[in-house]
Amino acid sequence: MGHIIQNFDALAENELRRDALELAEVGYEAISVGNALRRKIHIENDALRIDAKNYPLALSEQAGRRRIFFVGIGKCALVAAKAIEEILGDQLTGGIAIDVSPLEQNLKKIETYIGTHPLPSEENERATKRVLEFLSELGEDDLVIFLISGGGSTLLCSYDSPMTSTDESVLFKSLTAQGASIQDMNTVRKHTSRARGGWLARAAYPAEVVSLIVSDVPGNDIQFISSGPTIQDSSTIDDAKEVLERYKVAVPENTTFIETPKEEKYFEQVTNILFLTSRDALSAMKDEATRRGYATAIVDEQFTGEAREVARAIAEKLHETPEKTALFYAGESTVTITQNAGVGGRNQEMALAALEYLNPDELILPFASDGHDNTDAAGAIGDSVSREHALAHDLSIEESLNAHRAYDFFSTIGDAICTGYTRSNVSDIIIALKK
Numbered sequence: 198m199g200h201i202i203q204n205f206d207a208l209a210e211n212e213l214r215r216d217a218l219e220l221a222e223v224g225y226e227a228i229s230v231g232n233a234l235r236r237k238i239h240i241e242n243d244a245l246r247i248d249a250k251n252y253p254l255a256l257s258e259q260a261g262r263r264r265i266f267f268v269g270i271g272k273c274a275l276v277a278a279k280a281i282e283e284i285l286g287d288q289l290t291g292g293i294a295i296d297v298s299p300l301e302q303n304l305k306k307i308e309t310y311i312g313t314h315p316l317p318s319e320e321n322e323r324a325t326k327r328v329l330e331f332l333s334e335l336g337e338d339d340l341v342i343f344l345i346s347g348g349g350s351t352l353l354c355s356y357d358s359p360m361t362s363t364d365e366s367v368l369f370k371s372l373t374a375q376g377a378s379i380q381d382m383n384t385v386r387k388h389t390s391r392a393r394g395g396w397l398a399r400a401a402y403p404a405e406v407v408s409l410i411v412s413d414v415p416g417n418d419i420q421f422i423s424s425g426p427t428i429q430d431s432s433t434i435d436d437a438k439e440v441l442e443r444y445k446v447a448v449p450e451n452t453t454f455i456e457t458p459k460e461e462k463y464f465e466q467v468t469n470i471l472f473l474t475s476r477d478a479l480s481a482m483k484d485e486a487t488r489r490g491y492a493t494a495i496v497d498e499q500f501t502g503e504a505r506e507v508a509r510a511i512a513e514k515l516h517e518t519p520e521k522t523a524l525f526y527a528g529e530s531t532v533t534i535t536q537n538a539g540v541g542g543r544n545q546e547m548a549l550a551a552l553e554y555l556n557p558d559e560l561i562l563p564f565a566s567d568g569h570d571n572t573d574a575a576g577a578i579g580d581s582v583s584r585e586h587a588l589a590h591d592l593s594i595e596e597s598l599n600a601h602r603a604y605d606f607f608s609t610i611g612d613a614i615c616t617g618y619t620r621s622n623v624s625d626i627i628i629a630l631k632k
Contacts, residue, residue, distance in 0.1 A: 201225045202575075203615045210582055213632050216489060217562045217578065220482045220523070220628050221614075227481035228473050228566060228621045230273040230346070230411060231280040237472075238284050245288070245340070247407055248470050252340055254288065264339045266404075267292030267307055268328065268397070270353065271346030271423055272314075272567050273411055275300040276620035278307045281342065290339075293331045295324045295352045298618045312352040315571075316369060317362040321354040325392045329355065332397065335404035343397070343406060344472075347413030347567060347622035349423025350383055353392035357453040364449040365389060368441075375444040376533040378501065379414055383424040387457055388437035393424035394457035395464070401427075402463045409472040413566070413622045415499035415528040417474050429464045430457035475527030475623040478566065482628065486523035491630070493523045500528030500627075504543045505550035505598065508579075511561060511629050512554035518631050520558075526627035532601065539602030542570030544625055545613065548579035549603040552594050557581040558632040564614055567622040572604045574613035576625075586610035 201222045202208070209215040226232075237248055244251040245265065254263050265288055267281045274294040279302040282289060292307035297314035308331075310324035335341060351369075354362055368389070372382050387394030398406055408427040410419050420428050434454045441448055479495045486493045496514065500507055507530045514524060530543045541549075544563035551561040564576030577583075587594060587610050597606040607613035 201616055201619065203617065207611065208578060208614065213560050213630055214578060214580070214582065217560055217628050217630055220485055221562060221564055221626070223485045224478035224482045224626055225566070225616070225619055225621070227477045228623050230344070230473065230621050231276045233473055234277060234280040235284060240285070240288060247342070250468070252405070252407070256338055264290040266290055266335065266339060266341045267294070267344070268332070268341055269294035269296070269344040270426065271349040271411070272297050272618070272622040273344060273346035273620055275302055275309060277344040278302065278304055278309065282306060293328055295328065297348045297352065300620070314348050314351045316366045317351050317354045319362060321352050322356070322362055325353050325355045328397070329392060329400050332400035335401055337403040339404040341401050341404050341406050343408040343427055344411070345408055345423050345426060346411040347423060349426060350386045350393060353390055353424065353426055355391040355396070356389060357391070357455055359451040360389065360453040361451065364451045367449045368446065368452065371446040372444060374534055375446065376503070376531040377440070377444055378531065379529055380418070380421050381440045381444070383421045384432050384440050385437045386424045387430055387432060388434050388454050389452065391455055393426050394430040394432070395425060395428055396458060397426035398428070398467045399458045399463040403466065406467040408467065408469045410469060411472055411622060412474040413624050415501055415624055417471055419469055419471060427467055428469055429459070432457070473621070473623060475566070475626065478623060478626055479525045479527055482525055483523070491521050491523035492519060493525070495525045497526045497528060500526050500530065502530055504530040504532050504547040508547045508550035508561065509554055511627065512551055512559065515559045515629055515631050516556065520631060522631045524629040526629070527624045529624050534601055539600050539605060540572060541601050541603035542572050542574065544570040544576035545572070545574060545603035545607055546598070546601065547627070548577035549594065549598050549606055551579040552584055552587070555579060555581070560630045562614070562628040563625060565625055566619065568616040568619040573615065574604060574607065575616045576614045577603070577607040578612045578614065583610060583612045586612060
């Protein structure tokens with residue numbers, strides 16, 4: 198069986214690195230959306246069983262069989278669509294999925310659309326319009342299974358005129374540059390599109406909805422995962438405007454704010470299930486590290502803060518631990534960029550910053566669970582070997598860090614982690630090891 202990390206063999210230069218890479222692959226396996234769907238969804242005794250709850254397939258004699266539909270949104274949409282077609286077979290009536298990257302799936306009943314990410318676009322607007330049309334055709338006897346995953350906020354674009362995806366791109370770039378948290382970012386996003394913040398649940402009404410949510414948000418608050426398209430939203434337009442004021446973001450002239458649906462009736466037939474989280478990856482990695490003889494701890498499941506500060510705190514924590522220790526973290530850091538900043542990602546920046554603090558017997562491996570850390574790298578390894586590689590290439594750690602050029606740094610020295618799109622997406626993960 199091949200490796201999930203495509204450059205595994207090149208990176209595994211010593212035992213500590215090999216352990217870290219193999220633990221990362223255990224984590225990736227644990228958050229496989231397709232495998233999780235096959236474990237948790239079954240047809241038994243003429244009922245669809247989802248996460249220990251049964252949904253009858255037979256209606257009255259007059260109504261016949263219940264229609265079942267699938268709607269996938271985000272970075273896991275297509276792999277989920279493929280699994281759902283396999284699980285439900287002839288019981289599936291139809292479906293639609295929007296993803297950020299194509300996948301050879303040969304789907305028979307589910308329409309597919311590929312949108313752009315991380316910036317919204319006209320393609321995303323067209324795909325969202327089709328999703329809303331699709332949902333509007335459902336009836337009260339129908340059951341729709343949603344799979345909501347990271348990337349959905351960008352994909353679900355449905356603006357009030359005169360706002361366009363170009364205006365939202367300006368907002369997104371400005372908030373990102375100011376280091377806005379995903380919660381603050383998605384508070385704004387929920388109030389600029391009629392497909393976020395509960396709008397998909399409203400569009401599906403009066404059908405019954407089961408929404409399986411793959412969390413990429415620290416803390417797993419389902420209101421913020423892909424901007425909560427099937428969740429009754431508690432925020433308001435004023436909250437969105439307060440976020441923009443707090444970050445001193447200039448609002449593009451054409452921006453139109455939209456209040457999210459508040460009526461209870463749209464959510465009475467909606468069940469939202471936290472389906473996969475970073476905890477699944479953390480637990481699997483911890484168990485495997487224990488099996489390998491490490492003293493283990495899950496230190497933080499929702500870390501936040503500047504990537505370089507997180508790196509320093511982890512290094513200091515490692516200094517205090519005994520030999521043969523494995524520490525695990527999940528969350529999402531931020532990078533406040535400066536003018537003329539280079540190319541990087543928060544995980545690569547974290548690994549780069551850690552090089553200034555780590556002892557020779559310590560290692561940090563931060564990686565994006567979706568395989569793309571704002572670049573085609575998933576993350577990077579930071580350790581004494583990385584420092585040796587940097588020295589051999591005459592690269593300054595400090596200069597690269599100050600210029601936010603982590604991608605160039607690790608690509609040049611050969612210590613970036615490459616997975617391609619993993620078709621899963623929980624939060625970022627960090628493995629920290631001491632030999």
